[in-house]
Amino acid sequence: MVHVCQKSMKPYPQEQAFFVSSSVVAGRLLTVMQIAKEISLAAKNAKAIAERAGEKANSFKPITDFIDEMGRETIKLVEEINDQALSVSRSAVEELRCSDACDRFAQAAELLGDHKRANSLHEQVEHIKQDAQSQQKEVRKQANVLLDLLDRIWSCMRASGVISTRSRVEAVSADEYQDSLNVVAETIEKASERIKAIIRDCERTIHLSLK
Amino acid sequence: MKETIIYDEGYQWIMFGRDPEKPEGIIDTNQFMIKDGSRSVLLDPGGVEIFSSMLACVTRHADPSEITDIFASHQDPDIISSLGLWDKATPHAKLHAPWLWEGFIRHFGCNNIQYCGIADEGGEIELSHARLQFIPAHYLHSSGNFNIYDPKAKILMSGDIGAALEPEGAPMFVEDFDEHVQKMTLFHQRWMPSNRAKNDWVRRVRKLDIDIMAPQHGRLFKGDDVKRFLDWFEALEVGTGLKDSARSYA
Ligand SMILES: [Fe+2]
Ligand SMILES: [Fe+2]
Numbered sequence: 001m002v003h004v005c006q007k008s009m010k011p012y013p014q015e016q017a018f019f020v021s022s023s024v025v026a027g028r029l030l031t032v033m034q035i036a037k038e039i040s041l042a043a044k045n046a047k048a049i050a051e052r053a054g055e056k057a058n059s060f061k062p063i064t065d066f067i068d069e070m071g072r073e074t075i076k077l078v079e080e081i082n083d084q085a086l087s088v089s090r091s092a093v094e095e096l097r098c099s100d101a102c103d104r105f106a107q108a109a110e111l112l113g114d115h116k117r118a119n120s121l122h123e124q125v126e127h128i129k130q131d132a133q134s135q136q137k138e139v140r141k142q143a144n145v146l147l148d149l150l151d152r153i154w155s156c157m158r159a160s161g162v163i164s165t166r167s168r169v170e171a172v173s174a175d176e177y178q179d180s181l182n183v184v185a186e187t188i189e190k191a192s193e194r195i196k197a198i199i200r201d202c203e204r205t206i207h208l209s210l211k
Numbered sequence: 212m213k214e215t216i217i218y219d220e221g222y223q224w225i226m227f228g229r230d231p232e233k234p235e236g237i238i239d240t241n242q243f244m245i246k247d248g249s250r251s252v253l254l255d256p257g258g259v260e261i262f263s264s265m266l267a268c269v270t271r272h273a274d275p276s277e278i279t280d281i282f283a284s285h286q287d288p289d290i291i292s293s294l295g296l297w298d299k300a301t302p303h304a305k306l307h308a309p310w311l312w313e314g315f316i317r318h319f320g321c322n323n324i325q326y327c328g329i330a331d332e333g334g335e336i337e338l339s340h341a342r343l344q345f346i347p348a349h350y351l352h353s354s355g356n357f358n359i360y361d362p363k364a365k366i367l368m369s370g371d372i373g374a375a376l377e378p379e380g381a382p383m384f385v386e387d388f389d390e391h392v393q394k395m396t397l398f399h400q401r402w403m404p405s406n407r408a409k410n411d412w413v414r415r416v417r418k419l420d421i422d423i424m425a426p427q428h429g430r431l432f433k434g435d436d437v438k439r440f441l442d443w444f445e446a447l448e449v450g451t452g453l454k455d456s457a458r459s460y461a
Pocket of ligand 1: 285287352371
């Protein structure tokens with residue numbers, strides 16, 4: 001008989017160990033990367049349209065540069081966050097190893113009772129506890145850096161809201177190019193909403209597991 | 212975890228095992244410690260799940276800082292998955308393990324302990340009084356595998372060779388060899404892949420003077436039972452432990 005795993009797929013629990021959640025964040029950010037690439041593509045489209053529209057879309061041109069810049073900045077930030085998420089996950093694994101070692105050493109010390117060498121184990125427990133605490137501090141520090149980076153993406157996306165509103169205003173004076181430019185504005189708007197939703201989700205995941 | 216001193220003349224061989232506290236579903240293992248003056252060696256210290264019991268047992272005999280060497284016969288988790296924890300308990304120790312498995316065993320965590328790869332042909336380490344030989348036992352069952360032989364104590368720690376699947380709380384030594392055979396047969400047929408490697412090992416081990424053969428699972432063999440085991444093992448065809456039904460997808 002072939003063994004078939006009957007377990008159904010379970011959704012991620014709300015609170016995960018931090019080394020898991022930071023990796024999950026890194027995974028979700030791959031989607032953000034995809035969307036940011038869509039933004040960059042939209043910027044290139046907008047540039048091409050503005051080129052064709054000539055003077056009619058003069059005031060639109062600087063906006064396309066903004067959009068392009070924003071897409072590239074987002075991609076760069078995602079790459080940074082990826083590295084950061086991996087390094088914080090590694091520290092969190094080390095913290096977990098230390099606290100696991102702590103528990104197991106403490107258990108051994110308990111088994112020894114009042115044996116003369118129990119003290120030496122207690123001393124080791126203290127050492128490892130210190131290691132675990134400094135790892136924990138490191139994890140918190142790195143998690144804050146991670147949250148800051150997420151915040152920077154969030155700011156980028158907020159700026160994109162302003163840009164798409166301005167795009168719509170400028171599109172009005174672009175006559176026959178109005179519809180195309182409106183499509184660009186809409187693409188950016190939707191893309192940034194999707195990114196914001198993911199970022200919000202990532203922040204919630206991190207906060208929950210840091211509790 | 213129970214402990215039994217199996218040799219005590221100038222230095223000690225101590226066996227730990229039959230742990231009633233170990234979590235369910237985990238194969239029972241025998242761990243060994245050689246305490247020789249200010250130096251102590253752990254042989255196949257076991258898995259993560261029995262680490263606390265092991266550390267407590269070991270500490271009764273020596274301070275963790277006195278564990279200078281650890282030996283891993285091969286890479287299996289029941290042998291050495293506790294390495295990441297010993298790495299914190301005995302950061303200055305050396306780990307003697309098959310060179311072949313270095314990149315694999317390091318996955319258990321080996322940041323402080325120094326990995327000393329044992330060459331295929333074997334080697335030895337010298338303690339204060341004891342001199343331990345690494346006896347090649349490749350393909351029995353692991354492709355990079357060693358036993359430990361102590362010529363002075365006349366003990367062969369044979370790893371998975373001679374292992375038996377026993378109910379909990381089995382006695383420490385084989386009492387009736389013929390009856391014991393049924394607990395070893397399937398284990399050796401299934402886990403040992405090579406008749407050639409087996410026969411070569413039997414030929415070499417017959418030349419050693421052995422009072423006690425101490426496997427990593429089940430009971431130890433003493434006196435004439437060592438020779439009985441070698442005869443039995445030589446006659447056994449290994450690499451045969453699969454039922455026909457298990458071949459149907461090949
Ligand atoms: Fe094994
Ligand atoms: Fe084993």
